[in-house]
Amino acid sequence: MTVETAIRVENLGMVYPGGVRALEGVSLEVHAGEFLAVLGLSGSGKSTLLRCINRLIDPTEGRVWILGEEITGARGARLRGMRRQAAMIFQQFNLVKRHTVLTNVLSGALGRSPLLSSLLLSFPAEERQRAVAALDRVGLADRSTSRADALSGGQQQRVAIARALMQEPRLILADEPVASLDPALRHSVMRHIEALNRDEGMTVMCSLHDIDLVTRYATRMVALRDGRLVWEGVPAEFDKSTFKEIYGEDAQPASNTGF
C-alpha cells in the first residue's frame, strides 16, 4: 500500500426528509496528507457530503470510512472517537458566542476530557496550556479572555481553527471556511489551514467556491454538480472546459481567474 487512504466514500447518497436528493452515488478517496478541494455551485451538495463524512447527518445510502474504520453505522463512544479524528471548520464559524475565546478553544478537547469537570467548564492545566499555544499559533493569544462574539469574522474563524487544532485530529473537514469573510482576509485564514496540512501533516478536505483559492491551496480537487461527482483532477488540469462542465454553460469565470 503506497498511498494511505484517509477518507473513503463509497456510493454515498442522501435524500433529506423533505424528499430533496442532495447526493447520489458519490464515491471518492482522500489520500493521507493531501489537500483536497471540493468544488461545486451552491446547492450542489458540498456541505451535505462533508457532514455525512463525520455523521453530523446520516447518509441514506452508501458507506464512509475514516482512517480505515467504517463510520457509517458507528454509534456511541465509537462514533465519538472517530469524530475526534476529524475536526470540522464551518462557514459560520459556529463558536459559542457567550464563552471566552479560550473556552471555545478548550472545547476542542471535550472528546478526551473527563465528563464531570468538563460540564463545569473546567479543564486540566496542561489542556489550558495547549489551548493557549493553539491560540498563539493563529495569532490570537492576546484575545483569550475576550468573549467570542467580540471578535471580527476573520478572528472568529481563526479561533475555530485553534479549536480544531486543540482537537488533535488527523483530518480537517472545512466547509467553505472563508465564504463569509471579507475577500482581503481570506488568505489569512486559508494560510492557517494550509499550515495544518503542511506542518502537522493533517489531511484536509475543504469545500471552496473561489477557483483562485482552489488553485492556490489544493493539491487535488473534485467537483460536485447536482449531488453527483462530475470531475476529479489536479489544479493544473483545470481549464475553461472543466469550468463549464462543473458550473454549467451559462457560467462565466470571474475575470481575474486567468482563463
Next chain:
Amino acid sequence: MGWKDDEKVRAAVWEKSLARLQATALDAVLLGVTLLMVEFLVQAFSGRRGPTGLLLSAEQILDLLHYAWAAVGGLVLALLWNLFYRQVGSSLGRAWVRGVPEWEAPLEWTQTLRGWFTAVFIELTFFSGWLITELDLFTFLTKFGKAADIVRGLMHPSGAVLHEGLILLVQTIFLAFMATAFAIPIAFVLAFPSARNLTRNTLTARIAYTVARTFMNFVRAVEPLVWALIFISWVGIGPFAGVLALWVHSVAALTKLYSEQIESIDTGPMEAIAATGASALQVLRYGVVPQVIPPFLSFTIYRWDINVRMSTIIGFVGGGGIGYILKPRVDLGEWGEVGTLVLLIAGTVWLMDVISAKIRERIV
C-alpha cells in the same frame, strides 16, 4: 418502472380525496354553525314567550335550537358547494385546504360567494354574540350610581389597613419569589425533553418529548385558582398553599417558555461541539446552555412579576398574601380600605414591572 408509477398515481388519488374530505368537513362545520346562528336570531326576534310569559332568554333559545338538523343541513350545503365549486367558486374549506385557484385570485371578495359568506358569517357571529352575552348598553350608560361608591372609595384610600397591607405585601412578594425559585430547577430539567429539536433522533427521545409535553400541557390547562383550592384543602389556608399553587403553574409555564427558547437556538454551535467528539451532555452544556441562559433568566424574572400579580387572586380564595385581606373588605363594602390595598398592589406590580424590564435589558 410500472409499479412505481402505479403507486404514485394511487398516492396522488388518495391525497386528493383526503383534501376533498377535509375541505367538505370544514365547510360543513362553518355552514352548520351559520344555520344555527340564523335560527338563533330568528327565534330571538320572533317575540316568542316561554311558559312564564316572559320573552325567551338567550340560554333558553340556545337550548331549543335544532342542532341535528343544522348538522345535516351544513353537510348537505357543504357537499353541494364542493360539488359545484366550478360554477359558484371555491368554498372557504376548499380555498383553505387547496389554496385559492388561479382564476379566482384576481377577484375582489365582493365578487365571490366565499367572500360574501365570510362577511355574513362574521356579522352573524357578532349579532348572536351580542345577544348571547346579554350586552345591554342602556344599563351600562344609566346605572353607574352604585359603582360610583366604589370608585369614590378607591379614590379616597383609608389609612386603616396601610400597616397590615404593607406587611402582607412583603409576604406576597416572597410568596411569588418562592414559587418561582422552586419552579426553576424542575422547569430547567423538563425543558430539554420538551424541545422538539433535541428530541427528534431516537425513539426514547420522542417518547420523553411526548410524556413531558402532555404532562406540561395538562398542568398548564388547570388554572392557578384551581390549584390553589386543591392545595388549600391539602396544606390548609395560608401563604404556603399559595406558594404551591403558583409553583405548579410556574413549572408548566416556565417549561413551555424555556423549551420554546431551546427550539429557537442556533444549531451551529451544537454541531460544532458534536463534531469534536463530545458526548450528548457536553453538547447540551456547550452548544445549548450558553445560548439559552440569558433568555431563561429574563423569562424567570418576568414569571416572578406575573406571580406577584397572580398571588393577589390566589389570596382571594385563601392562598395568603395581600389578596387574603382584600376579600373581606370587598364583601363588607369597605371601599376606602379596598382602595388602599388596590393602590399597594398596583404600585408593587408597577415597580416589579419596571425593575424586571431593567434587569432583562441588561441580561440580553
